[in-house]
Amino acid sequence: MSDGVDPAALRDEDLLRELESLHSSRNETFRHGSDDALDAHTERTRALEEEYLRRRPGREIDPERTRAGARQRDV
Secondary structure (H helix, E strand, O other), rough: OOOOOOOOHOOOHHHHHHHHHHHHHHHHHHHHHOHHHHHHHHHHHHHHHHHHHHHOOOOOOOOOOHHHHHHHOOO
């Protein structure tokens, strides 16, 4: 990857800030960015998300965000 700091080198706070920034700009990039911009955005997002998951393999999962939880809401 040629752009941005290596995700593994980011402090937790910086990693979260980078993820929040990319997630908030995703729709704009998807709708109006060039193919190269969208590819770079996707690659950077994937790298940061993989690093987050590497650091938090047992992250808390909200039961409402699972299929079973969604089914229970619909009842």
